[in-house]
Amino acid sequence: MAFTAADVKTLRERTNVGMMDCKKALTECDGDMEKAIEWLREKGLAKAIKKSGRIAAEGMAYATVQGPVGAVVEVNCETDFCAKSAPFVEFVKGIAQVVVDSNPADVDALKKCPFPGTALTVEGVLPEKVMSIGENLQIRRFVRFDTDTSVAYVHAGGKIGVLVNLAVEGDIDATQIGKDVAMQIAALNPRFWDKSDVTEAVLDEEKKILVAQMDADPKMASKPAQVKEKIAAGKLNKFYEENCLLQQAFVKDGSVSVEQYMNAAAKALGGKVRFVKAVRFEKGEGIEKKVEDFAAEVAAQMNIKK
Numbered sequence: 001m002a003f004t005a006a007d008v009k010t011l012r013e014r015t016n017v018g019m020m021d022c023k024k025a026l027t028e029c030d031g032d033m034e035k036a037i038e039w040l041r042e043k044g045l046a047k048a049i050k051k052s053g054r055i056a057a058e059g060m061a062y063a064t065v066q067g068p069v070g071a072v073v074e075v076n077c078e079t080d081f082c083a084k085s086a087p088f089v090e091f092v093k094g095i096a097q098v099v100v101d102s103n104p105a106d107v108d109a110l111k112k113c114p115f116p117g118t119a120l121t122v123e124g125v126l127p128e129k130v131m132s133i134g135e136n137l138q139i140r141r142f143v144r145f146d147t148d149t150s151v152a153y154v155h156a157g158g159k160i161g162v163l164v165n166l167a168v169e170g171d172i173d174a175t176q177i178g179k180d181v182a183m184q185i186a187a188l189n190p191r192f193w194d195k196s197d198v199t200e201a202v203l204d205e206e207k208k209i210l211v212a213q214m215d216a217d218p219k220m221a222s223k224p225a226q227v228k229e230k231i232a233a234g235k236l237n238k239f240y241e242e243n244c245l246l247q248q249a250f251v252k253d254g255s256v257s258v259e260q261y262m263n264a265a266a267k268a269l270g271g272k273v274r275f276v277k278a279v280r281f282e283k284g285e286g287i288e289k290k291v292e293d294f295a296a297e298v299a300a301q302m303n304i305k306k
Contacts, residue, residue, distance in 0.1 A: 003031035015040050018124035055288075056138045058083045060092045061161030061281040063152035064100065070150025071099040072163040073142040074281045078135040083158065083283070091129050091137070092158070098122060099142045107139055143279040151178025155186040162186050164278045170271025177265050177273055183251070184258055185280050190245040193275065198244065206239050207232040246275060 003026045011022040011033060017040055025043075029035035059076035060083050075092045082088050097116045104110035111123035118125055122139070130137050145165045151174070153162045162182040168174045184190075192198050210232035214220035220228065240247040246259040253261065259275070266273035 003027075007031065007033065011036055011040075017127045018120065020120070020124065021127075056136045057284040057287040059138075059140075059283045060089065060158030061154070061283045062092050062096050062158055063154055063161040063163045063281075064093070064096050065150045065152045065163075066100050068146060068150075069100050070145045070152055070163050070165070071096050071142060072152070072161045072279050072281055073099060074140045074161070074283060076138040076140050076284065076287070077133070082133060082135045085133070087129070087133055088137075089158070091133075094125075095122070095139055095142070099144050103144060103146070104142075107141065110139065110142065141281065145277075148276050149174055149178070151175055151182060153179055153182035153186060155183075159283055160186045161281045162278060165276040167274040167276050168266075168271060169273075170266075170269070172266065172269040172271035172273075174266065174269075174271075174273050177262055180250075180252065180265075181245075181258060181262065181275065182278070184248065185245060185278055187251055188245075188248060189280060189282075190248060191243040193244065193278065194246045195240040195244045198240070203236065206236065210235055245278075 007026060008019060008022045011017070011026060012019055014033075015022065015037060017025075021040065022036070025036040025039045026033075029039050056076035056078050058078060058080050059074065061072065061074045063070070063072040065071075073092065073096045075088075075095055077083055077088055094116050095110070098104070098110060098113050101116070102110070102113040104113055111126070112121055114120070115122045115125040120128075126137060126139075143163060145163060147165075149166045149168045151164045151166065153164070154160070155162070162185050164178045164182045164185070166174055166178055166181075207229065211225075211228045214223070214228045214231065220231075223231075237247075241249065241257075246257065246262075248258050250256050250258050250261040256264070262273050262275065
């Protein structure tokens with residue numbers, strides 16, 4: 001029985017197995033879809049299908065800089081044990097290399113790119129990695145910078161990955177400056193990079209909160225509303241210092257702001273440095289982890305009621 005490229009695609013979607021293996025399965029089974037699925041299962045290739053529905057909330061955030069290109073990626077797995085394993089770490093670094101080399105538009109495009117050291121694409125390698133590692137793996141997100149000067153920082157073995165982008169003037173090495181800024185971002189996770197990034201809506205909400213606090217303070221409650229609003233506006237500098245990277249106190253020297261540190265450090269090297277942008281990925285942030293009910297799981301497997 002003949003089969004088409006559409007059949008190969010359908011088989012891949014149903015089994016999460018690489019294209020070449022799907023083609024081989026259909027060839028071996030004369031194009032019979034159900035027999036091909038069974039063939040893949042017998043070969044152990046379709047194990048990935050059972051893992052693909054599991055929640056992957058662990059994993060690794062990784063950042064790297066190669067020449068003028070910087071990349072930060074997050075790849076998820078199911079357990080912390082897997083996240084620390086050498087095969088998984090190497091896979092994540094391979095994904096970062098794909099981002100550097102191929103400049104994909106998004107995760108779907110990334111999966112179509114060649115995976116380093118193989119003749120396969122990322123989507124061809126992924127099922128094999130799922131089988132060999134034994135957990136569901138998800139390539140979640142990435143960012144790539146290819147202008148100005150990028151500096152990468154990975155915190156706690158991949159819990160947080162930060163990529164900082166700086167505009168550098170003069171023949172200076174700004175790596176340490178970038179690393180210090182990246183460590184600040186990793187530690188404090190600022191809401192904004194600079195006070196100029198704070199929207200009017202955010203400022204209005206902050207003023208509203210400050211006024212409400214004064215209304216609840218017996219010493220301030222009797223003051224006129226316009227006075228309270230003026231006081232609230234004057235307190236916004238504290239908001240900037242707490243929430244905006246460049247206005248934050250530098251963690252290594254609280255007597256200066258991050259911006260002041262950058263300016264002084266660059267001047268000491270004989271140049272200038274300006275913060276352009278940054279990305280901070282924390283593994284698993286925003287992913288709802290499943291709370292396992294082992295009693296229910298065992299009961300379901302035994303087909304009994306709890």
